[in-house]
Amino acid sequence: MLHTFDLRVYYEDTDAGGIVYHANYLCFAERARTEFLHKLGLSNHKMLSEDIGIVVSHLEIDYKQPAFLEDKLTVETSVLKMGAATMLLKQDIKRDGILIAGLKVSVAFVCMSAKRPIRIPQELRSKFETYQE
């Protein structure tokens, strides 16, 4: 299974080169992860209030094609690997089915105040596994 999230490119996302600013693809991917969480019944806001955060520990992005002002993009998210406190996600950003940027994102569940990793709850793990490739 694949989670998909659609977005439009606005002025704020572009730069003077006339294309989407390279760092903003990471924002697009984060929005998609948040919507993915929501789909699974979770919320960053609620988690933060319980001192839990999902932080990015490593990220790789391959820029394939530029995207432009007002493009409609889709972020496809799937799970590549699950660890005790971590997950490796694959996130492809596409325009009309063409790959614009491909990301591999390692995230860790952490206790925000203690800055320590915490185990992903079993119930949540099962939900993520349905999106595993």
Added chain:
Amino acid sequence: MLHTFDLRVYYEDTDAGGIVYHANYLCFAERARTEFLHKLGLSNHKMLSEDIGIVVSHLEIDYKQPAFLEDKLTVETSVLKMGAATMLLKQDIKRDGILIAGLKVSVAFVCMSAKRPIRIPQELRSKFETYQE
């Protein structure tokens, strides 16, 4: 008539104070203006390719309530006044009908290369007028 645009607050929109960063409401309002244009059959991208831009010349914003991570916000846009090359827009950003931030935004149609104002085409003007308060 009122144009409405919905959005969700993501991590990128918030700051260490735990609330939406004050400058980002201007981005929300700009997204709404872009969607408003699209609704009227226009596109910034197409306009830029014809050397036309809609630039903000003056802006006023009143911050009423903080907004938080993952809030669902609505931007309501209407036209307060129309000039030959300019428009004054009212944009209210709300959460569940409660005003979060109220903007008054003056925009001007300009020739981007010459940096000069240009007259709003009559056909477009008629469309905007249906959203005039």
Added chain:
Amino acid sequence: MLHTFDLRVYYEDTDAGGIVYHANYLCFAERARTEFLHKLGLSNHKMLSEDIGIVVSHLEIDYKQPAFLEDKLTVETSVLKMGAATMLLKQDIKRDGILIAGLKVSVAFVCMSAKRPIRIPQELRSKFETYQE
């Protein structure tokens, strides 16, 4: 007295119109206010840890000239008015002495958890007053 803060325009600050994105001048002004605080011996970080924030309650910005990639800009900050819990600041963003954007920013000292205004401490007030026009 006037507080001045210099910055350079980077790709992230610009948009596909080839100029600085209008919302980013608010970020420039905020950076200047933070440096102004530091000059007076304060820090947002320390204040937040004491549950105090300086939040923007109202803002007005007049866009005079576009700014471009790699421009060197200066933000000049002075105090227009002081209230018990609020201040009205004037912030001019210039390039080579030419006004690019002029802001009037109302800020309030607030207790972040209670979301209530708090009185500006007398010692701090005296320091701000030396920058009053």
Added chain:
Amino acid sequence: MLHTFDLRVYYEDTDAGGIVYHANYLCFAERARTEFLHKLGLSNHKMLSEDIGIVVSHLEIDYKQPAFLEDKLTVETSVLKMGAATMLLKQDIKRDGILIAGLKVSVAFVCMSAKRPIRIPQELRSKFETYQE
């Protein structure tokens, strides 16, 4: 040789987790690359006016430690490898000598209108090579 660039973390760089938003390290690294170019006598603005851009083709980032509001960070940039039209850069973001985030950034010199890679001029190549590890 190593190019170093200092910056301060402002509110705009942080998120509701109380730390620097993960995508913003890419902005910090881009600022450093721009200042590096300036040091070598180049400018993105001038290059764009000649239809040349330096675009990121691949990027990897390892997040080691969170950074906080008002931290002073340093970006250290060096050249790992040079190709005909591409360069691989190493960029370490540090606070007081401690690694916060480590990046490997592949950039390509491209003709912006044709979206094609172009050869790095020999004079420029020689300058970059003095920063090669």
